[in-house]
Ligand SMILES: Nc1ncnc2c1ncn2[C@@H]1O[C@H](COP(=O)(O)OP(=O)(O)OP(=O)(O)O)[C@@H](O)[C@H]1O
């Protein structure tokens with residue numbers, strides 16, 4: 049592990065049945081970096097995210113976060129370490145209000161069990177949670193939706209709520225899975241700005257995106273995957289000119 | 301109105317109806333229904349909020365009933381203490397058994413919990429020395445406080461509704477908390493919950509055990525109220541009845557659970573001529589609920605959301 | 609259960625054995641198909657929970673109806689083969705066991721053949737793993753589902769029909785058998801054919817042993833105990849592999 053890296057992925061491999069969804073992928077995210085992960089459909093990007101966050105167990109390889117081996121942690125322990133994520137298919141809870149959905153991001157910061165619930169022993173903490181929720185939603189300009197339910201808000205807002213939920217725990221590393229998918233131009237513009245403002249707070253970001261323009265605009269470094277393999281890595285300008293990337297994208 | 305307010309009003313109405321109802325048959329019927337309410341409320345935490353099926357809850361009711369009766373008959377323990385101990389033991393038992401079982405999901409979980417219920421049922425039938433086998437266990441003493449004995453239907457009626465009130469309070473506190481919100485997240489988006497720090501498996505086990513505690517306590521009260529228990533009160537059909545009540549009353553609706561349970565638990569006593577058709581009626585209710593109203597009857601009421 | 613009950617019914621109205629077996633399986637198979645067609649397809653936003661509830665509900669209705677029609681008593685059904693018992697290595701057992709054994713082998717073989725070696729079987733597996741992709745490739749997932757509902761009804765009925773001469777036909781036999789089958793597949797590991805057979809053997813043998821050494825009244829509990837112990841030690845079963853959920 050190099051000093052100054054927040055995340056090191058070392059030959060991560062995962063297959064489903066016959067398909068090698070992720071095949072010996074290695075790369076690192078530096079502290080304070082925005083790194084983009086691009087590649088065609090089915091390249092294995094989401095699978096890699098799921099490996100990092102422990103939802104899938106890798107067949108082999110390692111993932112280090114600030115030097116700690118992530119595979120020795122349980123998936124629900126990662127938020128505490130300082131990793132949080134959003135989902136490509138929006139994973140908001142429909143029976144919870146927007147506010148409560150965002151508060152879920154702080155779940156591990158509040159002691160939570162039936163005894164605490166029955167005697168309301170964590171009132172003070174709960175208040176702090178919702179103060180933080182308010183702060184984050186101001187930051188992302190979604191305050192007006194806080195008391196609505198997810199199915200009552202526009203799609204673009206749902207993406208922002210997902211991001212709010214990931215941000216509220218003040219992570220060191222933020223994983224965004226196609227945050228701009230399905231957004232219109234204005235929303236994309238706003239998302240781009242927000243990502244920079246998050247980055248300014250010192251949070252490192254790894255994001256998956258299809259839109260090459262979006263990626264070149266916002267990232268310091270790009271990793272390209274195709275059919276489970278890493279096929280290129282480098283500065284946006286370098287990668288864009290890389291012959292193999294063009295091939296993977298355009299088809300032969 | 302808030303759902304909790306509505307529910308407390310409803311409980312108050314039931315409680316005070318005890319002064320008006322003269323017929324001991326009806327008092328008895330509603331008291332038994334109220335005990336069922338406790339089981340269903342517990343099951344609702346598990347099934348309605350956390351989204352995990354149990355087809356074995358009659359088994360936990362049985363454990364509560366048998367263990368407390370045996371403690372009090374064979375070991376001469378105070379009835380209240382017996383009920384408390386048996387409920388706590390059931391809680392621990394559910395925790396141990398829930399640990400492996402709740403790794404299963406969906407239909408598999410349904411089958412496994414059904415098997416747990418069946419095992420308990422088989423033991424209740426066959427440990428004849430302790431349980432009296434299929435003939436049942438008699439001579440369970442009456443509950444009393446000092447010189448005050450719960451010796452008629454009306455006294456027990458008032459008491460049991462106070463217990464319902466207590467468990468309703470517990471349920472609302474649990475549901476409207478950080479913990480309760482995590483349960484809802486587990487129900488709908490398990491992997492997202494996991495990613496945001498919810499120890500999903502542990503939470504499932506905890507809520508499973510807690511709902512077993514509700515069931516066992518109701519079972520204990522049932523035994524000491526009737527003074528007699530037999531395995532047929534705790535068979536699979538009972539477990540399924542509880543699921544019907546949760547589902548028709550409305551998953552994640554405590555109010556709905558309460559009212560529908562009283563209705564569905566009482567009806568078979570009123571419509572006795574339908575006895576043989578009852579399983580079919582229950583089955584049809586489930587089918588209709590699953591197809592047309594996945595949120596149950598409770599889903600039609602709009603409550604003000606409680607957030608603090 | 610339904611298979612067994614209908615078998616009893618047809619035999620009792622003197623339908624020849626083979627024809628009856630055939631009829632029973634077809635009827636129940638179509639019932640399975642109808643269930644899919646009428647209920648499962650029409651379920652509003654079919655969450656996993658609502659489908660489970662639906663299954664339980666339908667099972668209750670079928671069982672309740674069977675109880676009304678055939679009563680609560682157990683009915684005996686004659687053995688299939690003309691001779692009473694067979695003797696192998698000095699052990700004598702009812703000839704129906706032979707039928708069950710051979711029947712089970714044939715069914716298992718057939719199932720294996722259909723699932724693994726025919727095109728349709730591959731489509732079925734594919735549809736269960738990735739319905740969306742299949743529909744993109746022009747596979748009608750609904751038809752595949754209907755057929756699997758038919759098949760599961762059909763197989764269940766054949767199983768029920770050939771077991772009733774041993775177990776008697778009663779409205780509630782399905783439950784125990786279903787549970788045992790489930791326990792066996794948990795012990796062996798889901799989705800694994802060899803696992804299912806080994807699981808079945810383990811459960812069956814320990815049941816008989818416990819009936820011999822402890823007491824036959826706990827025989828049923830033993831199957832579940834073994835299942836829960838396996839869940840404790842190796843949740844994916846003896847031959848199982850961990851499968852993962854998609855996000
Ligand atoms: N749980 C799973 N079970 C089986 N196969 C899976 C599973 N998850 C992913 N796959 C397969 O792994 C491969 C990579 O999928 P993945 O979702 O990682 O791609 P992706 O790069 O995120 O694509 P997209 O741009 O469409 O989101 C695909 O072939 C997919 O079908």
Ligand SMILES: [Mg+2]
Nearest residue numbers: 093094095136
């Ligand atoms: Mg993806």
